[in-house]
Amino acid sequence: xxxxxxxxxxxxxxxxxxxxxxxxxxxxxxxxxxxxxxxxxxxxxxxxxxxxxxxxxxxxxxxxxxxxxxxxxxxxxxxxxxxxxxxxxxxxxxxxxxxxxxxxxxxxxxxxxxxxxxxxxxxxxxxxxxxxxxxxxxxxxxxxxxxxxxxxxxx
Ligand code: IMP
Ligand code: MG
Numbered sequence: 609x610x611x612x613x614x615x616x617x618x619x620x621x622x623x624x625x626x627x628x629x630x631x632x633x634x635x636x637x638x639x640x641x642x643x644x645x646x647x648x649x650x651x652x653x654x655x656x657x658x659x660x661x662x663x664x665x666x667x668x669x670x671x672x673x674x675x676x677x678x679x680x681x682x683x684x685x686x687x688x689x690x691x692x693x694x695x696x697x698x699x700x701x702x703x704x705x706x707x708x709x710x711x712x713x714x715x716x717x718x719x720x721x722x723x724x725x726x727x728x729x730x731x732x733x734x735x736x737x738x739x740x741x742x743x744x745x746x747x748x749x750x751x752x753x754x755x756x757x758x759x760x761x762x763x
Contacts, residue, residue, distance in 0.1 A: 609633040609667045612659055612688070614640055614680060616738070617673035620730035621701045625671060633669075636660055642679055653683035668693040673731050675700040675717075678710035685712070702726065702743075725751065 611629065613622035615637050626635050639657035668688045675681050681698045688696045699716035706723050725748075727733045728740030733751075737744070748755035 609669065610659075610661070610663055610693075611635045612663075612668055612670045612684070613637045614670065614672040614684065615657070617731045618671055618701075620738075621673055622671055625699075634661070638684065640680055640684060642677075653680055655687075663688055663691050663693040665692065665694050667695045667697075669697050669699055669716075671699045672714075673700065673729075674702045674704060674726070675712070675714050676704050676707050678708045678712040681714060682710045682712040701729075 609629075609631055611622065611626055611633050613619065613635065616639070622635060622637075626633070636659045637657070638655060638659050640653050640655050642653055670681060670684050670688065672681055675698075681700065685696050685698055697715040698712070700714045701718040703714060703717045703720045704723060705720050724745040725733065726743050726745055727737035728743045730738050731743070732738045733746055
């Protein structure tokens with residue numbers, strides 16, 4: 609079995625998950641990002657760093673921190689299936705089902721969350737806050753000026 613973590617946000621989750629998986633497995637990592645992170649129209653996912661070893665004939669578990677539009681997990685699952693993995697399953701710690709654009713349902717989900725931007729436990733906002741030992745919700749007015757009036761401005 610190969611656990612394929614999608615960096616960077618997943619590093620803490622994979623560290624904990626790997627220690628809880630009781631069957632022999634190796635851990636590999638991929639760095640993938642959606643083309644044009646802010647454009648909702650793009651369905652392409654770019655591989656910046658590929659897996660180190662072949663997955664041919666192996667059982668693959670793709671692990672991401674968050675499933676948002678679903679593009680990343682859907683694309684990576686398709687990629688590993690095309691590489692003739694024996695099986696491909698997907699896992700995410702947090703699932704924003706309400707934001708789904710692509711028809712994908714992760715096989716293993718830690719928790720379904722509402723449409724919040726979250727940080728901590730490996731997850732970042734502009735590369736910051738990954739090291740927080742908890743998962744926090746970024747107040748909307750910090751990234752969306754329109755939310756300022758409703759949310760207040762207390763940081
Ligand atoms: P998707 O391809 O749209 O499903 O995007 C999944 C990726 O978006 C995750 O691997 C994260 O890197 C990133 N992401 C989505 N929502 C959040 C969030 O709330 N906090 C941090 N990263 C996020
Ligand atoms: Mg990510």
